[in-house]
Amino acid sequence: MTCPKCGPADGILDIGYDFDRVRTAWKAKPSAARPLNHWRYEELLPLAPAAVRHDWPVGWTPVLDASRLAKHLGLRQILLKDEGRNPTASFKDRASSVGVAHALQVGAKTIACASTGNAASSLAGHAALAGLPAFIFVPATAPEPKVAQLQVFGATVFAVKASYDAAYDLCSKACGEFGWYNRNCAINPVLVEGKKTAGLEVAEQSANFGGIPDWVAVSVGDGCTIAGIWKGLKQMRELGVIDRLPRLLAAQAEHVKPIDYALQHGKLPPISEGKTIADSIDVHVPRNWRKAVNAIREADGVVVTASDDAILDAMRLAGRHGMFAEPAAAASLAAVISAIGSKTIKPTDRVLVMITGSGLKDTKNAIRAGGQPIGVEASIEAVAAQVEKLNAKRL
Numbered sequence: 001m002t003c004p005k006c007g008p009a010d011g012i013l014d015i016g017y018d019f020d021r022v023r024t025a026w027k028a029k030p031s032a033a034r035p036l037n038h039w040r041y042e043e044l045l046p047l048a049p050a051a052v053r054h055d056w057p058v059g060w061t062p063v064l065d066a067s068r069l070a071k072h073l074g075l076r077q078i079l080l081k082d083e084g085r086n087p088t089a090s091f092k093d094r095a096s097s098v099g100v101a102h103a104l105q106v107g108a109k110t111i112a113c114a115s116t117g118n119a120a121s122s123l124a125g126h127a128a129l130a131g132l133p134a135f136i137f138v139p140a141t142a143p144e145p146k147v148a149q150l151q152v153f154g155a156t157v158f159a160v161k162a163s164y165d166a167a168y169d170l171c172s173k174a175c176g177e178f179g180w181y182n183r184n185c186a187i188n189p190v191l192v193e194g195k196k197t198a199g200l201e202v203a204e205q206s207a208n209f210g211g212i213p214d215w216v217a218v219s220v221g222d223g224c225t226i227a228g229i230w231k232g233l234k235q236m237r238e239l240g241v242i243d244r245l246p247r248l249l250a251a252q253a254e255h256v257k258p259i260d261y262a263l264q265h266g267k268l269p270p271i272s273e274g275k276t277i278a279d280s281i282d283v284h285v286p287r288n289w290r291k292a293v294n295a296i297r298e299a300d301g302v303v304v305t306a307s308d309d310a311i312l313d314a315m316r317l318a319g320r321h322g323m324f325a326e327p328a329a330a331a332s333l334a335a336v337i338s339a340i341g342s343k344t345i346k347p348t349d350r351v352l353v354m355i356t357g358s359g360l361k362d363t364k365n366a367i368r369a370g371g372q373p374i375g376v377e378a379s380i381e382a383v384a385a386q387v388e389k390l391n392a393k394r395l
Helices: 019-028 038-044 067-073 093-105 118-130 144-152 164-178 189-209 224-238 258-265 289-298 308-320 327-341 363-370 380-394
Strands: 063-065 077-082 111-114 134-139 156-160 215-219 247-253 302-306 350-355
Touching: 019 038, 038 189, 063 189, 067 077, 067 308, 067 327, 077 189, 093 111, 093 118, 093 189, 111 118, 111 164, 118 134, 118 144, 134 144, 134 164, 144 156, 144 363, 156 164, 189 224, 189 350, 215 224, 215 327, 224 247, 224 289, 247 258, 247 289, 247 327, 258 289, 258 302, 302 308, 302 327, 308 327, 308 363, 327 350
Parallel strands: 077 350, 111 134, 134 156, 215 247, 215 350, 247 302
Antiparallel strands: 063 077
């Protein structure tokens, strides 16, 4: 799956398309006649027509025009795209659905991946749909709700007593040893095409909200997601669906920011001991960092980091405006808030934030963000006393 000359570290491939044929197909079947899921882009997926699984509904996730939040932040407009509405409650369903379909197309008998949680649960769910055995490697620190999904979907789960990076390396070795189909986006270019569908959707859906936004904010771990979204946006401009491209805001954690370093230095930093509550972006050795850096540069983008406290604040803020985000998803909103503060994002700008996963993925940190319930006796007097205290706090 990688260039034999460059090797897996440097030779990550990219999939190209015959755009004359794509344009012809796009005109022959207008968007109104296509299904409202990510399979509507079948000409832009590396699958044979028979492998496209219209019965696996993924994508076309809703976009919320959060006008109260925009006013609170002093922005012209902020849109929240809720990827938690996907089947296993995260953005990663886009990649896994395409990866599993491709695995079936090439006759694979078993599929595997390494993940901090979301890619794992999405693979387990789609492998279960396909009846394909799945072997999954997660760090032992992966959040319990994510691991629970894996177990219920029937995947074989290896909880690796080390970091995500070690789990990734172990998974790669196992795929080589046992001949398993490797779902890891960092090495398998097919998976990035699934992630790309979010960019394709943003281009189409933006027409309902005043056109393409000035910024698209995305949290970054391995680098595949932001690279995929950028590729989708560029392809929609090539098809003439949009006439301009947004800038990218890449969100990283304050103490885990290798993409930020790579953007400045052209190489990855030494591996640090930093940690973050945002497990999905707790990636010290991003395998697709070159694609991420290239996308950010092409988009005249920026990398903005967020502390864990800022991420928890963003979780609360998103929740107060109707969006339940896990920490990595809230990191993108936290980064937007920071960019507003530094005047990188201007009050007249329009911003779309990718909410990449549901808060139900990490209930421990959701409780940290939201707080504990108020215990009361079963009497109206007890409730009245608490209401009085709450009113006093507001004053």
